[in-house]
Amino acid sequence: MDVRPPVPPFTRETAIEKVRKAEDAWNTQDPVRVSLAYTEDSRWRNRAEFFSGREAIVAFLKRKWARELDYRLVKELWAFTGDHIAVRFQYEFRDDSGQWYRAHGNEQWEFDANGLMRRREASINDVPIREEERKFRWVPGPRPADHPGLTGLGL
DSSP states (O other): OOOOSSOSSOOHHHHHHHHHHHHHHHHHTOHHHHHTTEEEEEEEEETTEEEESHHHHHHHHHHHHHHSEEEEEEEEEEEEETTEEEEEEEEEEEOTTSOEEEEEEEEEEEEOTTSOEEEEEEEEEEEEEOGGGOOOOSOSSSOOTTSOOTTTTTO
């Protein structure tokens, strides 16, 4: 049986740890690695898409990162209780024409007893930005430990 610590019930510290682990995984842009944090029958709503299961998650993420180039994500804990965590996030990407965007969103997460996410609901809005307005400029991969989060950047 897969276990993904930290597991519920969450404390403030373990909720923050869970959020950072999710952010780090998503910043790898490895769909299979990301999918392993979810139950095999995990249910998702991402913008206007509804789907479930790891295979669907992998397919979705492959499509996403084929469109969203130079992706960089920052997540921040918003609230938590028991087996639920709410986050706010922003990420930056460019499309194949070179137009940059900052996506603003929030997610609600529900976990099983083993710390796997069984439900994810995401609401996201994209705002066009100029290249010089970018704030997430680290090399591809997880955000460096000394790079400020959303609050630290005034976002």
